[in-house]
Amino acid sequence: MPEGDTVYLTGKRLHVALSGRSLVRGELRHPRLVEHDLAGRTVLDVASVGKHLFTRFDDGRSLHSHLRLDGSWHLYRPGMSWQRPAHQARAVLETAERTAVGFSLHDMELLPTGEEARLVGHLGPDLLDPAWDETHAAEALRRFTTRRSSELGLVLLEQRVMAGLGNLYKTEVCFLLGLSPWTLARDVPDPPAAIALARELLLRNADRPQQSTTGELARGRQTWVFERGGQRCRCCSTRIRTAEQGDGVYARIAYWCPRCQPGPSPRPVSPRNERRRPSPVGDERRQRW
Incomplete structure (x- = not known):
């Protein structure tokens, strides 16, 4: 399972690529989320909490993902070939400049941003929390x-x-x-x-x-x-x-x-x-x- 620094770096790169930008494509291919289309939503923030990732949108919702053993997020320029098979993709978040693809993400949930604590509130202090004191x-x-x-x-x-x-x-x-x-x-x-x-x-x-x-x-x-x-x-x-x-x-x-x-x-x-x-x-x- 990826260490916290790997998840932190993933979140940081996704934040730089997506935050402040509107999605022209927002597919969720996880079996529980296939009915949701995030196209048109603006990404406000991407942040890590321990080994959890939250992608936050302007409609007050967050996409939670956990990499587990084999999950990963890749960043591409639109039109570039993906490095993993398309059938492994569980999320495709695309702006005019970048495409973020989440592969083999077994744990995914779309929830109100105000309820993120339901998934991570039990955790101890995040060792990479920027506000650590x-x-x-x-x-x-x-x-x-x-x-x-x-x-x-x-x-x-x-x-x-x-x-x-x-x-x-x-x-x-x-x-x-x-x-x-x-x-x-x-x-x-x-x-x-x-x-x-x-x-x-x-x-x-x-x-x-x-x-x-x-x-x-x-x-x-x-x-x-x-x-x-x-x-x-x-x-x-x-x-x-x-x-x-x-x-x-x-x-x-x-x-x-x-x-x-x-x-x-x-x-x-x-x-x-x-x-x-x-x-x-x-x-x-x-x-x-």
């Missing part, structure tokens, strides 16, 4: 600390705590904090720092398609441990481990370095890895962030 941070901390008996990795993914993190950033936040993803929330030594780090990582990538937590954009150098199972840790050379965390449809692959991230884990750290040479991992991570 101490009040947002305090509310995220309050929600975080109520999950005392939950594992850190699961708390970071919980959109009701703070909205926007996916498995990539959950994994990397745990590494940069030097904590196992299975550390209980009550044992996290500095929860405000965890929240601040999560927001910082998202902000660093919010305005570009590339996602990096290491400060590097070269292929294969963008993350510390995410999707690097079995490879050597960049800091201590220990093999990065993987295991499922979460239950059922909420299960995600966790990546962690057993040396740099001590604490509970699904299986004991092998003696072989325990004997590996010490590493300046803590200092190096803190210098980068």
Whole structure:
């Protein structure tokens, strides 16, 4: 599922392309919305809330969409060929200058703009909210600390705590904090720092398609441990481990370095890895962030 920064960038690009412009074509091809025609409506705004997108119109309605695992919005010039099959299109919003096509959007709803909270009011503070301030941070901390008996990795993914993190950033936040993803929330030594780090990582990538937590954009150098199972840790050379965390449809692959991230884990750290040479991992991570 796309991370919050991907959804934020999608919303930003749609806003630039569509806001203040009238639609010459406004097709909704979702089974529940096919009777609606948005042609003639003016787009007032496109905004993201966590992993949700709202396209707001001058008639007081909003089009809600969620990308889920395979959804995406593409922008084209009128007449350009689409990069995905037409039968996957669920929304076509076209102005005189640009065409926005939403592909494989499973979650869509057309609702009064004043009722958007019905879909996102349960979420925690949006880590990429432009209005983020101490009040947002305090509310995220309050929600975080109520999950005392939950594992850190699961708390970071919980959109009701703070909205926007996916498995990539959950994994990397745990590494940069030097904590196992299975550390209980009550044992996290500095929860405000965890929240601040999560927001910082998202902000660093919010305005570009590339996602990096290491400060590097070269292929294969963008993350510390995410999707690097079995490879050597960049800091201590220990093999990065993987295991499922979460239950059922909420299960995600966790990546962690057993040396740099001590604490509970699904299986004991092998003696072989325990004997590996010490590493300046803590200092190096803190210098980068």
